[in-house]
Amino acid sequence: MAEEIIHFNNRREAQDLTAGGPEFLRLIAGAFDIRITARDMWVKLSGPDERVQQAAEFFRILRDIRERGARLGEHGLRYALRAYQQGKGEELRQLYSVRIDVAPGRPPIFPRTFGQRDYVRAIMTRDITFGIGPAGTGKTYLAMAMAVSYLLKGDVSRIILTRPAIEAGEALGYLPGDMYQKVFPYLRPLYDALYDMMSPDDIERNMDRGVIEVAPLAYMRGRTLNHAFVILDEAQNTTSEQMLMFLTRLGFDSRCVITGDLTQVDLPPSKASGLVEARRILSNIQGIAFAELTDADVVRHSLVQKVIQAYREDRLQTRGRTPARPTDTLEPTA
Structure with missing residues (x-):
């Protein structure tokens, strides 16, 4: 039998590394088949030598991640534990090396999963990136974070956000108000992400100057978008003609991200x-x-993942097929 004590530097670190309560510690104890004794500023790991060493290494990885500025939260800690159990400890350590700095005073943004990391790396290295996946996978949020980061670094001179306003058939002319008032209800998810990354005053000032532009997809026709970071959200609701029109708007020194959910x-x-x-x-x-x-x-909330999987299985059963899990999916372990 072996013992190792993990000391925390302060209460905030203790809370961050234990999800703020005993439930996560019980989860770790069960995962490594050890006993964990917790106090305010330390935890003691007790059990077979190899398992105690593994649990201690897991805590060290969590501490490394925290020191990079990331706050995992309960979902992130559970994801990290599953990844470590599946032999991805070093990959987990590198996951949070991808950091997106947004406006001053706002916390940096990190990809939270291996799939999100690959998505962000694709945006960094390709002029056009398609982010395809179900709700809650961070497609729009991470694209917005990259757009703000590129703008603040001077890599682009403006951000253009667009979305097909299919609820109104894109015939927005009959709606009251100016352009902003017409399109706001349809583009609200883009604004929600933006307000996480910039102050309201900065957003308003940049919109007044045309540095940040939000418009329905139909208003992109006939334009050439140079030195811009362009995001097309909800792209599954574009027609073939609209998609071709949008892709051919891309000009020099621009980057484009297209997001969508095929379900x-x-x-x-x-x-x-x-x-x-x-x-x-x-x-x-x-x-x-x-x-x-x-x-x-x-x-998002842990139930969202279960809801998505349940609907997928139901649809596939309706079609008479057995659902197959993606090869890159992190499966929960017992």
């Missing part, structure tokens, strides 16, 4: 999704990346 296509049955077509036609073009996120990358 939430709201187009009429007679209309093919431009996102589906783009994935088929463009997947082999150099300079274009397709980042496929799965339910393993969901970072």
Whole structure:
């Protein structure tokens, strides 16, 4: 039998590394088959020597991640534990080496899963990136973080956010108000992400100057977007013609991210999704990346992942097929 004591530097660190309560410590104890005794500023690991060493290494990895500025929270800690149990300790340590700095005074943003890391790396290295995956996988949020980071570093001179306003059939002219008032309800998710990364005053000032522009997809026609970071959200609801129109707007020194969820296509049955077509036609073009996120990358409430999986299984059973899990999915361990 062996023992090792992990000392915390302060109460905040203790809270961050234990998810703020005994439940996560019990989860760790069960995962490594050891006993954990907890006090305010330390935890004692007791059990077989090899298992105690593994648990201690896991805590050291968590501390390294925290020192990089990341705050894992309960979801992140559980994800980290599953990853470590599956032999991905070093990969887990490197996951949080990808850091996105946004506006001063706002915390840095990190990819929270291996799929999100690959998505962010694709945005960094490709001029056009497609982020495809279910709700809650951070497609729009991470794209927005990258856009703000590029703007503040001077890599682009403006951010352009667009989305097909399919709920209004993109015929927005009859709606009251100016452009902002017309499109706000349809583009609210983009604003929500933006307000996490910049102050309201900075957002308003940049929108007044045209540095940040938000518009429905139909208003992109006929333009050339130079030195811009362009995000097309909800791309599964573009038609083939709209997708081609949008992709051909890209100008010099620009970067483009297209996000979508192929399970939430709201187009009429007679209309093919431009996102589906783009994935088929463009997947082999150099300079274009397709980042496929799965339910393993969901970072919302833990029930969201279960809801997505349950609906997927039901749909596949309805079609008479057995659901297959993605090969890159982190499976929960007992």
